[in-house]
Amino acid sequence: MIKGFTRFLQSPGQHLKSLFGTQDAPAGGPVLRIIPREDHPVSRQLFSDSALKVLYRLHNAGFEAFLVGGCIRDALLGRQPKDFDVATDATPEEVRDLFRNSRLIGRRFRIVHVRFGREVIEVTTFRGKPSEDDGQNVAHQSDDGMLLRDNVWGNIEEDALRRDFSINALYYNIADFSIHDFADGVRDIESRTLRLIGDPATRYREDPVRMLRAIRFAAKLDFQLDAETEAPLEELAPLLLQVPPARLFDEVLKLFMNGYGVETYHLLRDYGLFPMLFPETDEAFDELPWADAVIERALASTDERVQQDRPVTPAFLFAALLWGPVQLRQRAHEQEGMAPIPALQAASQRVVSRQLQHVAIPKRFSLPMRDIWDLQQRLPKRRGKRAFQTREHPRFRAAFDFLLLREAAGEIEPGLGDWWSAFQKADEHEQRRLLGKVDADPAGSPAPRKRRRRRRRKPQNTPSDS
Numbered sequence: 001m002i003k004g005f006t007r008f009l010q011s012p013g014q015h016l017k018s019l020f021g022t023q024d025a026p027a028g029g030p031v032l033r034i035i036p037r038e039d040h041p042v043s044r045q046l047f048s049d050s051a052l053k054v055l056y057r058l059h060n061a062g063f064e065a066f067l068v069g070g071c072i073r074d075a076l077l078g079r080q081p082k083d084f085d086v087a088t089d090a091t092p093e094e095v096r097d098l099f100r101n102s103r104l105i106g107r108r109f110r111i112v113h114v115r116f117g118r119e120v121i122e123v124t125t126f127r128g129k130p131s132e133d134d135g136q137n138v139a140h141q142s143d144d145g146m147l148l149r150d151n152v153w154g155n156i157e158e159d160a161l162r163r164d165f166s167i168n169a170l171y172y173n174i175a176d177f178s179i180h181d182f183a184d185g186v187r188d189i190e191s192r193t194l195r196l197i198g199d200p201a202t203r204y205r206e207d208p209v210r211m212l213r214a215i216r217f218a219a220k221l222d223f224q225l226d227a228e229t230e231a232p233l234e235e236l237a238p239l240l241l242q243v244p245p246a247r248l249f250d251e252v253l254k255l256f257m258n259g260y261g262v263e264t265y266h267l268l269r270d271y272g273l274f275p276m277l278f279p280e281t282d283e284a285f286d287e288l289p290w291a292d293a294v295i296e297r298a299l300a301s302t303d304e305r306v307q308q309d310r311p312v313t314p315a316f317l318f319a320a321l322l323w324g325p326v327q328l329r330q331r332a333h334e335q336e337g338m339a340p341i342p343a344l345q346a347a348s349q350r351v352v353s354r355q356l357q358h359v360a361i362p363k364r365f366s367l368p369m370r371d372i373w374d375l376q377q378r379l380p381k382r383r384g385k386r387a388f389q390t391r392e393h394p395r396f397r398a399a400f401d402f403l404l405l406r407e408a409a410g411e412i413e414p415g416l417g418d419w420w421s422a423f424q425k426a427d428e429h430e431q432r433r434l435l436g437k438v439d440a441d442p443a444g445s446p447a448p449r450k451r452r453r454r455r456r457r458k459p460q461n462t463p464s465d466s
Contacts, residue, residue: 032157035186037177042075044177050116051084054123055174057098063090064126064156066171072179073167076189077221086123087159087171095123127162128154157182164203164210165217166195194218195226204232208239211273212251219263233271240276245360252277252359256317259306261299277359280351284324291324293409301405315368316398318361320405325351326373341377348373368395375399376406380416382438387423387431400424 044052051067058065065088071081088095095112096102102114102123112123129152154162156171160182163169167188171180179186183197194217196203196210204210211233218225240248255264268274275282284291298320305312329347334340348370355361361369371393378390379399390396400420407414423434 031182031184033181033184033186035179035181040076040179042072042172042179046075046081047071048084048119048121050114050119051086051121052174053116054086054099054114054121058086058088058090058095058123059174061090061098063088063094065174066156066180067174068171069163069168072170072172073185073189076170076186084121086121087126087156088123089126089153089155090123091125091153092123095125125153126156126159128152128158129161156180161197163197164207164213166197167217167223169197192221192223193226194221194223194229196229200229201232201236204236205239208236208243209247209251211236211240211271212255215264215267215271215273216255216258216260219260219267220258230271233273237272237276240273241358245356245358248277248358249360249362253314256299257302257306257312257314259303261303261317262296265295265299278321278355279358280325280354281321284328287328288324288411290406290409290411294320294323294405294411297405297409301401313365313368313398314361315365316372316402318365319369319372319398319402322351322355322369323373323406341374344373344377368398371395372399372402376403379403379420382419382423382435387435387438391424 047067051071055065055067065086067084068087069083069085071084074081090098092104092110092112095114096104099112099114101116102112105111105113109124111125114121114123160169160171160180163183166183166185168185169181169183170185171182172178173180183195188195194214196214214225214229214233217223255261255268258264265274268277281291281295298317302312302317326344326347329350330340330343333343333346338346352361352366352370372395375390375393375395376399378386378393382390393399400417403420404417406412407417419434419438423431426434
């Protein structure tokens with residue numbers, strides 16, 4: 001497949017002109033180039049059976065049916081497509097009537113999810129340009145230009161202009177297996193360029209999350225941002241503050257848990273987008289030289305696990321992203337006279353509360369995240385039964401990995417991680433030896449607290465004493 005695409009792209013001049021059937025478009029509209037099946041390497045064998053079922057049922061019912069977006073882009077890049085999105089001229093209600101295993105979702109953008117077991121095929125109706133006659137229940141923009149609702153149906157040409165990037169405006173027609181390219185997406189794939197369709201500033205204002213998508217695709221695909229696509233990013237970054245925190249949580253997972261988190265993180269910081277997502281973390285970088293390294297190492301570990309198809313949890317990643325501000329607030333509380341454990345708990349509460357105003361973190365992740373932080377206080381305390389009790393904690397393994405990450409980033413001196421590593425592997429005799437080594441080392445654990453002497457109560461006078 002890759003060889004076929006390489007030959008296809010070798011002569012972008014005369015060869016492209018001969019291969020593409022070009023149709024004239026209205027003024028200001030897209031120029032359609034149709035690539036017939038024999039001239040592109042995208043095969044139906046790359047698509048899931050579920051996606052093909054949806055396409056053929058729509059086609060057989062008399063509707064237009066196209067695979068669109070990332071699956072076609074990835075196939076042309078020689079990658080295995082994973083997510084299959086279908087675009088059609090059928091309305092959401094017509095799609096739902098065709099598939100009993102479907103449901104309508106969304107208010108801002110109404111789409112249909114067709115479910116086949118665990119696999120979900122997303123079906124969208126071609127979108128058009130809103131007119132003055134459309135009510136707010138169909139199409140509505142905020143005063144800043146953000147699209148609050150966009151459910152105006154149109155044709156495929158109008159739909160292509162509503163797509164975000166040229167490389168995502170590629171449509172695979174199930175009727176004749178051709179690829180329809182409306183925005184020079186193939187040429188941008190050839191030059192490895194990420195280009196926004198339309199005026200970038202306007203498109204970012206319509207949906208500020210497009211700025212995050214630009215960063216994600218640039219990192220994931222190793223593409224360069226087009227100069228015009230890149231120019232407004234830093235200036236318009238504050239628009240992300242208008243996006244609901246729950247939506248940004250989903251976007252953060254896509255940014256950092258797709259196997260390219262380190263590069264994504266660098267680009268977010270370069271373009272001033274990171275402070276809009278994690279403001280208190282960004283503020284901590286100036287005071288904590290190790291905070292950046294903790295995040296980078298956590299992302300590198302996550303990238304490695306994703307690329308090896310090993311499980312990852314957002315709790316660990318958010319623990320690293322917010323650890324810097326938690327440490328700053330804990331120090332401040334301790335300077336005010338608060339004990340370390342209450343200081344950490346108070347700091348955690350305040351940091352999480354502020355973070356939820358920007359990126360929502362569900363409790364199923366925030367609670368394990370706080371367990372990881374709390375265990376950082378318990379890991380140095382190993383005397384008596386404490387080491388065994390700590391090892392049995394459900395979050396011990398994640399907390400141990402976090403401890404190693406802190407040592408590697410230079411936040412704390414190495415040594416404690418090696419002890420816990422040896423303790424986990426040791427037999428009972430070796431564990432006793434390791435515990436004895438802790439008892440013999442005054443620096444190995446905090447000094448035990450002195451017991452307060454109790455005052456003896458004076459006997460109270462009784463009637464017999466008088």
